[in-house]
Amino acid sequence: MSDSRPDVSLLRPYLLTAGRAKPVDDTLEIEAQVMSSSLGAAAHSDLAFERREIIALCRKTMSVAEIAASLKLHIGVARVLVADLAELGYVVLRRPGATPAQDLSMIERVIRGLEAIR
Amino acid sequence: MDSKPSAERPQRPPAPVKIVIAGGFGVGKTTAVASISEISPLTTEAAITSVGAEIDRVGEVPAKTTTTVAMDFGCITIDEEVKLYLFGTPGQDRFGFMWGDLVRGALGALVIVDTRRMDDCYPAVDYFEKAGLPFVVGVNMFGGELAHEPDDIRWALAIADEVPLIMFDAREKLSVRDALLAVLRNTFAKARAAAS
Numbered sequence: 162m163s164d165s166r167p168d169v170s171l172l173r174p175y176l177l178t179a180g181r182a183k184p185v186d187d188t189l190e191i192e193a194q195v196m197s198s199s200l201g202a203a204a205h206s207d208l209a210f211e212r213r214e215i216i217a218l219c220r221k222t223m224s225v226a227e228i229a230a231s232l233k234l235h236i237g238v239a240r241v242l243v244a245d246l247a248e249l250g251y252v253v254l255r256r257p258g259a260t261p262a263q264d265l266s267m268i269e270r271v272i273r274g275l276e277a278i279r
Numbered sequence: 280m281d282s283k284p285s286a287e288r289p290q291r292p293p294a295p296v297k298i299v300i301a302g303g304f305g306v307g308k309t310t311a312v313a314s315i316s317e318i319s320p321l322t323t324e325a326a327i328t329s330v331g332a333e334i335d336r337v338g339e340v341p342a343k344t345t346t347t348v349a350m351d352f353g354c355i356t357i358d359e360e361v362k363l364y365l366f367g368t369p370g371q372d373r374f375g376f377m378w379g380d381l382v383r384g385a386l387g388a389l390v391i392v393d394t395r396r397m398d399d400c401y402p403a404v405d406y407f408e409k410a411g412l413p414f415v416v417g418v419n420m421f422g423g424e425l426a427h428e429p430d431d432i433r434w435a436l437a438i439a440d441e442v443p444l445i446m447f448d449a450r451e452k453l454s455v456r457d458a459l460l461a462v463l464r465n466t467f468a469k470a471r472a473a474a475s
Contacts, residue, residue: 190384192364194292222292226352230321255292257384268467271296274357278456
């Protein structure tokens with residue numbers, strides 16, 4: 162591997178540390194839930210603009226897509242910033258299951274939830 | 280670190296699940312999301328990869344281009360632990376529907392069809408078939424008019440018999456709910472068949 166270029170990949174090592182084995186070309190799901198941690202709240206004033214906004218915004222749990230929309234960021238940018246914050250422990254993530262379309266109890270649960278809508 | 284009590288904060292975030300809503304331009308994707316979402320549909324910019332040269336220049340390496348498109352989405356709280364997201368995908372581009380990111384981890388898809396422009400939904404149907412994502416075709420009735428019989432539509436779209444075809448009205452909350460239920464029941468049936 163004689164790659165002389167500096168590391169310019171948008172993919173950060175968070176993928177390897179997120180707690181489950183992921184292929185390296187994977188990225189954070191747009192529906193992944195993001196919640197600021199107390200560590201993030203404590204570091205809030207030291208952070209740069211967008212990261213600080215994400216910490217403030219995610220006192221209320223929301224998805225990566227909602228963060229992107231709220232801060233008018235390209236979704237790819239929101240994704241990288243959230244991943245960075247997660248790596249630092251400033252936000253807590255909840256990612257979707259690996260194969261939700263095969264998860265019968267989850268599908269039933271969503272069906273019940275929708276049926277309750279009037 | 281109990282110095283900052285935050286009474287309302289849940290122990291952990293809810294589990295996210297998603298359904299993809301696809302179809303041609305102006306077919307009612309955003310309307311459907313808006314009818315049932317708890318939040319006004321949000322828009323975000325996202326990149327899709329287009330493989331423009333794949334068909335025109337057989338034998339060459341297809342030139343991939345990345346296009347930025349607007350994507351609308353909304354959400355529904357299923358219960359305290361589960362949140363359902365609805366992503367309306369920009370699928371009008373014949374070759375633009377190459378968005379693995381969006382499809383990965385989805386519970387299923389609703390392909391919305393306008394019978395006046397049936398061609399527009401081909402890319403989505405084609406894509407979900409190839410991606411193996413269970414989908415339902417929903418004919419948006421735009422106020423009760425239906426110019427074609429369901430069987431004719433099925434034939435025109437060349438969709439397999441096992442793909443459910445439903446009629447719905449994207450402006451009606453309960454009609455959209457039923458369309459989403461059709462998507463979930465289809466996925467459930469497929470998952471159960473695969474498990475047995």
